[in-house]
Amino acid sequence: MTMPIMTAERQRLRVELGARAYDIVVGAGLIATAGHEIRPLMRRPHAVVVSDDNVARHWLEPLLASLAAAGISYHTVVLPPGEETKDLAHFGRLAEDVLACGLERGSMLIALGGGVVGDITGFAAATLLRGVDFVQLPTTLLAQVDSSVGGKTAINAASGKILIGAFYQPRLVVADTDVLATLPRRELLAGYGETVKYGLIRDAAFFAWCERQGNALCGLAPEPLRHAIVTSCQMKAEIVAGDEREEGERALLNFGHTFGHALEAETGFSSRLLHGEAVALGMVLAFGFAARLGLVAEGEGERVRRHFAAVGLPTRLAEIGLGEVAPERLLAHMAKDKKVRDGKLTLILPRRIGEAFIMRDAPTAELRDFLAAA
Numbered sequence: 204m205t206m207p208i209m210t211a212e213r214q215r216l217r218v219e220l221g222a223r224a225y226d227i228v229v230g231a232g233l234i235a236t237a238g239h240e241i242r243p244l245m246r247r248p249h250a251v252v253v254s255d256d257n258v259a260r261h262w263l264e265p266l267l268a269s270l271a272a273a274g275i276s277y278h279t280v281v282l283p284p285g286e287e288t289k290d291l292a293h294f295g296r297l298a299e300d301v302l303a304c305g306l307e308r309g310s311m312l313i314a315l316g317g318g319v320v321g322d323i324t325g326f327a328a329a330t331l332l333r334g335v336d337f338v339q340l341p342t343t344l345l346a347q348v349d350s351s352v353g354g355k356t357a358i359n360a361a362s363g364k365i366l367i368g369a370f371y372q373p374r375l376v377v378a379d380t381d382v383l384a385t386l387p388r389r390e391l392l393a394g395y396g397e398t399v400k401y402g403l404i405r406d407a408a409f410f411a412w413c414e415r416q417g418n419a420l421c422g423l424a425p426e427p428l429r430h431a432i433v434t435s436c437q438m439k440a441e442i443v444a445g446d447e448r449e450e451g452e453r454a455l456l457n458f459g460h461t462f463g464h465a466l467e468a469e470t471g472f473s474s475r476l477l478h479g480e481a482v483a484l485g486m487v488l489a490f491g492f493a494a495r496l497g498l499v500a501e502g503e504g505e506r507v508r509r510h511f512a513a514v515g516l517p518t519r520l521a522e523i524g525l526g527e528v529a530p531e532r533l534l535a536h537m538a539k540d541k542k543v544r545d546g547k548l549t550l551i552l553p554r555r556i557g558e559a560f561i562m563r564d565a566p567t568a569e570l571r572d573f574l575a576a577a
Contacts, residue, residue: 219444223372233379238273244374247309250277253324254315255284278304286472311336317343318350325356329371339376344394347378348435353443363539364464393479401438407557458551459485465536483516493552530574
């Protein structure tokens with residue numbers, strides 16, 4: 204079991220993957236010392252920092268100062284913000300811009316941003332020069348608790364979300380909790396949805412803790428915030444260490460995502476519906492569908508729905524303007540999910556709060572009727 208190493212300022216835990224193992228560091232004020240964390244991992248003291256306009260405005264200069272203080276030379280590439288950036292066109296431009304910075308195999312990419320920046324930068328690291336090292340500096344709650352850890356890197360295709368990608372682990376993840384103070388509340392809530400996921404799939408006691416502490420966490424109370432990030436990262440680190448390439452238990456981390464990705468596709472992968480919002484609603488739908496199949500008590504799903512609604516996350520299709528969408532449209536999106544095998548839809552469904560399972564060949568007719576009534 205991966206146990207965090209704690210100091211007064213930071214907590215450090217390990218993703219145990221043999222030669223590809225790496226640390227996750229969580230705490231306040233870490234961007235100011237990030238250069239000294241990164242420098243010992245570098246084969247050559249040269250980095251290309253990839254960020255987006257929103258994050259760069261607040262945190263790029265402090266990070267560059269930290270790199271300079273550690274003797275690291277750098278270039279920067281700043282992308283437009285938003286899920287729309289995570290496509291082939293933007294990836295092509297990013298690749299050319301990074302290569303123009305004099306990238307060598309000993310260089311390092313640094314992803315300073317949320318899930319979009321982390322995903323597209325990680326995919327660039329996996330593919331440019333057939334692989335260069337990269338570091339994740341996640342700046343959203345969603346990225347700190349989930350997407351920065353585990354080595355999934357990807358971009359979206361016209362056919363669906365995150366269909367082009369690679370498993371490629373970072374050398375380090377540095378989660379500075381101070382950066383979350385610049386996030387809009389909506390972004391915090393989106394990240395909170397992914398946080399609660401860990402309680403729903405693996406730890407009922409953590410979900411109960413979220414019920415008690417969720418509002419404090421979303422209000423950035425320091426101790427609940429750090430506890431949630433460390434607990435989420437610890438659970439994900441354990442799952443990834445046992446199933447790096449998603450051949451078994453790691454698929455449980457996709458709880459809510461098949462429904463959620465379909466909702467994102469229907470809303471055009473835009474700011475109309477944030478990823479974490481889609482996942483939260485997807486988890487509510489997963490509980491609802493499991494209840495329809497008689498696999499989970501209806502009260503379990505209602506408890507989840509009440510909690511998400513209480514903190515301000517959407518829990519019904521009508522709340523995101525999809526109350527009248529044809530179920531066939533959502534099913535068509537779900538049919539493009541990367542977990543589809545031999546044309547059969549795979550869903551992650553709950554047995555109860557704290558336990559989920561993988562359903563192969565989900566009953567499509569039942570699913571269509573469920574979505575029509577959702």
